[in-house]
Amino acid sequence: MMGSHSPSPLPTGTGAPTSAAVTPQDRAVDRRAFLARAAALATVGAVGAAGGAAALPGPAVAGQTPAFFPGHGVGHGSGSGHGGSGRPNPALDRPEAYRRPRPEALADPTELTIAEAAWLIRARRLAPEELVEAYLARIGAYEGVYQAFNLVLADAALAAARAAARRPHSGALHGIPLAIKDNYYTAGVPTTANSHLFQDFVPPYDATSVARLKAAGAIVLGKTQMGPLATTRATTPAGVVTTVNAWTPTNPGTDPGGSSTGTATAVAGRLATSGTGTQTGGSITAPSNAQNLTGLKPTMGRVPLTGIIPLTYTRDHPGPLARDARDAAIMLTAMAGEDPADPRSQGLPPVPRLIEAATPVYAGRRVRLRWRTRIGVLPGYADGTSATALARQAFLAELATVSGATLVDVALPAEWSLLTGGSFNNVRLPERSEPFMPYLRTDLRGFGVSVTSWLQGALLGANEFLTGQRAKLLLLERVLDGIFDDCDVVVQTGPVPFDILGLPEIAFPIGFTPAGVPIGTILGGLPYGEERLLSVVAAYQEITDWHWRRPADPPAPAAGAQAARGTLAAPAPDESRGRLTAEQVAELTQ
Numbered sequence: 359m360m361g362s363h364s365p366s367p368l369p370t371g372t373g374a375p376t377s378a379a380v381t382p383q384d385r386a387v388d389r390r391a392f393l394a395r396a397a398a399l400a401t402v403g404a405v406g407a408a409g410g411a412a413a414l415p416g417p418a419v420a421g422q423t424p425a426f427f428p429g430h431g432v433g434h435g436s437g438s439g440h441g442g443s444g445r446p447n448p449a450l451d452r453p454e455a456y457r458r459p460r461p462e463a464l465a466d467p468t469e470l471t472i473a474e475a476a477w478l479i480r481a482r483r484l485a486p487e488e489l490v491e492a493y494l495a496r497i498g499a500y501e502g503v504y505q506a507f508n509l510v511l512a513d514a515a516l517a518a519a520r521a522a523a524r525r526p527h528s529g530a531l532h533g534i535p536l537a538i539k540d541n542y543y544t545a546g547v548p549t550t551a552n553s554h555l556f557q558d559f560v561p562p563y564d565a566t567s568v569a570r571l572k573a574a575g576a577i578v579l580g581k582t583q584m585g586p587l588a589t590t591r592a593t594t595p596a597g598v599v600t601t602v603n604a605w606t607p608t609n610p611g612t613d614p615g616g617s618s619t620g621t622a623t624a625v626a627g628r629l630a631t632s633g634t635g636t637q638t639g640g641s642i643t644a645p646s647n648a649q650n651l652t653g654l655k656p657t658m659g660r661v662p663l664t665g666i667i668p669l670t671y672t673r674d675h676p677g678p679l680a681r682d683a684r685d686a687a688i689m690l691t692a693m694a695g696e697d698p699a700d701p702r703s704q705g706l707p708p709v710p711r712l713i714e715a716a717t718p719v720y721a722g723r724r725v726r727l728r729w730r731t732r733i734g735v736l737p738g739y740a741d742g743t744s745a746t747a748l749a750r751q752a753f754l755a756e757l758a759t760v761s762g763a764t765l766v767d768v769a770l771p772a773e774w775s776l777l778t779g780g781s782f783n784n785v786r787l788p789e790r791s792e793p794f795m796p797y798l799r800t801d802l803r804g805f806g807v808s809v810t811s812w813l814q815g816a817l818l819g820a821n822e823f824l825t826g827q828r829a830k831l832l833l834l835e836r837v838l839d840g841i842f843d844d845c846d847v848v849v850q851t852g853p854v855p856f857d858i859l860g861l862p863e864i865a866f867p868i869g870f871t872p873a874g875v876p877i878g879t880i881l882g883g884l885p886y887g888e889e890r891l892l893s894v895v896a897a898y899q900e901i902t903d904w905h906w907r908r909p910a911d912p913p914a915p916a917a918g919a920q921a922a923r924g925t926l927a928a929p930a931p932d933e934s935r936g937r938l939t940a941e942q943v944a945e946l947t948q
Contacts, residue, residue: 382729383710384846384887389838392885396834396860399658399672399702400827449691449709450529450574454717456480457684460906467492468628469908472685475631476530486519486533486577489631493535493579495921497629502929503607503912505592505600506624508540508550510580510926518577525575530688530713532575537624537633540581541588542568542676543665547578551667552586554595555797555804565665566700567634567676567693574692579630582620583928586808588636588669590938590946591616595806597943599935600928604649605875607912610935612875615645621679622649626909632680632689636666638673638786639947640853643865646679647878650867650907652895653679654686655853657886658860659706661690662697670789673857682905683866683896687716690888707886715889718900725900727762728893733881734768734845749869749877753898754849760897768844771836777829778855785826786858787815810944834859842884847894850880864891867904876904 457473467475467489478484494512501507515535522533538544541551543561550556564572572578583592583601591614592601603614604627615622618635622645625633635642637655646653654677661676668674678689694709719728740750758765776782791798791812794805798816802809833855841848850856856863863882870876883891899905938946 382715382887382890382893383707384884384890387707387885389842389885393831393834393838395705396658397831399860400830402671402701446528446574447570447692448529449711449713450531450688451527452711452713454684455530455688455713468496468631470631471681472530472534472631472688475534476532476688479533480527486522487516489533490515490519490535490577490579491921493629493631494923496627497580497922497926499915499919500607500627500912501629501922501926502915504602504604504623504627504629505928506537506582506620506627506629507580507926508552508583508620508928509548510922511547511578512922512926513924515577515579522575522577528575530574531571531692533577534575534631535577535579536571537580537582537621537630538568538578539618539621539634539636540584541636541667542581542634544568544578544581547581549581549667551588552584552592552595553804553808554806555587555794556667557595561665563665565676566662566697568665570695571634571689571692576692580624580926582618582624582633584620585617585641586806587667588617588638588641589808589811590943592619593807593938594931595808596931597807597938597940598931598933599937600931602935603875605909607909613648615641615648617641618645618653618679622646622651622653625649625651625679625681628908632678632685634689634693635677635679636669637675637677637853637857638669639857642675642677642679643853643863643878643880646865647867647880648876650876650878650904650909651679651865652682652686652867652899652905653677653865654690654888654891655856655863655865656690656694656888657706657862659700659702659704660709660862660886660888661693662695662700662703664697664699668793670786671793672789673786673860675857675860682899683716683864683892684713686864687712687892710889712889712892716892716896718896719893721761725760725897727760727897729846729890730762730764731847731890731894732764732766732845733757733894734766734841734848736768736849736851737770739849739851745869745871746877750849750879753868753879756902757894757898760901763894763897766845768841768848771833771840777833777836778858782826782829782833783854783858784814785818785823785830787811788818788823789815791815807938807940807943808947810940811947814944830858837861838884847881847883847887847891850882853880856882861885862888862891864888864895866895866899867907868902869904870907 456477459474463469543565545564601619603612604623606612621633624630626649642653642655680686697703
């Protein structure tokens with residue numbers, strides 16, 4: 359498996375745009391500059407994000423504009439659309455954003471990917487209202503089992519679909535129904551983060567990501583369940599399990615991934631075409647792997663965090679959960695870009711042609727990588743005989759057949775276990791506690807079963823926090839100069855340390871267990887390396903069919919089940935699904 363070569367662009371395949379031959383952005387970025395930027399971000403986090411940080415609403419009062427704590431006010435998002443202009447993003451209306459639907463998908467609109475539905479909508483063979491109606495019918499039939507949503511905005515979504523039919527076509531997201539994680543602000547719609555603290559909070563504006571998706575023509579179908587304050591799998595604030603894995607809907611004990619659980623179940627269960635998540639510790643990649651989806655956690659700052667309830671200032675990453683690489687690229691193209699209200703998003707390289715990167719390239723009849731890519735394999739990645747090990751072995755063997763791909767064994771940097779272990783990872787906790795200190799001082803019950811990690815953060819010493827920040831920078835330096843000296847992307851067994859370091863990663867399916875539960879893997883990349891990650895996954899998905907497989911529907915709905923209408927709230931908690939204790943939550947969030 360050993361071998362390497364210098365990365366260089368491959369000539370484009372038949373029909374590929376000429377711009378595909380340029381050097382990918384990850385190799386044009388100065389690693390020292392990224393390291394310096396990470397150091398500056400750590401400093402901002404250490405001093406309470408003076409001068410602007412993630413906005414946090416004050417004590418929740420329904421119908422009132424939230425207050426912002428000193429040092430955390432960033433004002434409203436950048437507004438709707440591309441660059442905050444309110445105009446659709448032209449990158450979403452390129453030819454590669456549309457895909458002729460598979461014949462087997464034409465019978466059921468909820469089977470369509472974004473690119474396939476966009477092709478039909480642009481050709482006027484599918485109306486946005488028909489697509490929304492199809493999803494509302496499934497929600498009416500199966501949401502009682504899945505419990506993917508906190509709130510279904512059925513009437514609002516239908517009204518938005520009718521309005522979309524009257525407007526000029528604006529790109530691949532025109533008329534596409536999406537599921538939005540319930541920590542993203544949605545104007546006039548409750549945003550609770552599954553928490554007592556925000557149970558009555560109604561934001562006066564949309565998160566920047568939501569505003570951009572809506573400006574691109576997307577339709578908000580509903581707000582999805584999540585781990586309380588973005589910690590564990592989706593539960594109530596008291597820890598009662600809500601959302602199930604769409605692949606085992608009658609077994610709530612199967613891990614559905616968290617904290618973006620509801621979005622993953624909605625997309626996997628065909629209750630929405632795609633959706634949004636956030637990741638601080640695996641919350642996009644874990645549910646994507648658990649539910650046969652393609653989830654993309656971008657580089658820190660690539661997508662603004664304005665209007666998202668914060669968890670950790672230097673580690674929060676918004677991103678999409680989708681059905682394949684092209685859909686993930688479409689979503690990220692709409693969400694990404696500078697926001698004057700979020701300093702983390704400013705001064706970055708421009709957003710590249712992500713959808714083009716996620717479009718497979720052919721040499722004759724053979725798929726090949728868009729750019730020659732060295733794929734790093736960490737020690738022990740595919741060792742053993744478990745179902746996961748066998749799936750990883752088959753994945754590597756399949757990937758090795760793609761022209762332009764070279765598998766390279768890479769070594770772990772010095773002190774890897776120490777630098778990526780729980781002790782240093784826990785230095786993020788003061789960043790979690792700091793914006794919530796007014797709540798911590800008044801009523802701990804507001805944090806429900808998630809209270810322990812907030813208390814840990816409040817009690818961690820300043821010397822420990824600063825030592826941890828220095829350790830994080832040392833780890834980043836060793837990853838950039840060690841692992842990535844030998845490869846362009848690297849396979850991972852989990853999201854650490856890329857969550858810690860703000861580097862991009864993509865999760866995607868590679869098989870199933872004998873019991874029919876999905877198996878996924880993760881690729882990590884260099885700073886701003888989303889286009890290369892997408893290109894590798896797109897090539898793999900072109901020669902495999904794991905991503906096309908869908909779970910069987912839950913048991914037949916009750917007679918007379920009807921399509922969702924009005925505004926539907928989540929059902930009452932069902933204790934029979936199980937409950938996470940505060941101790942379990944503390945262990946899961948380490």
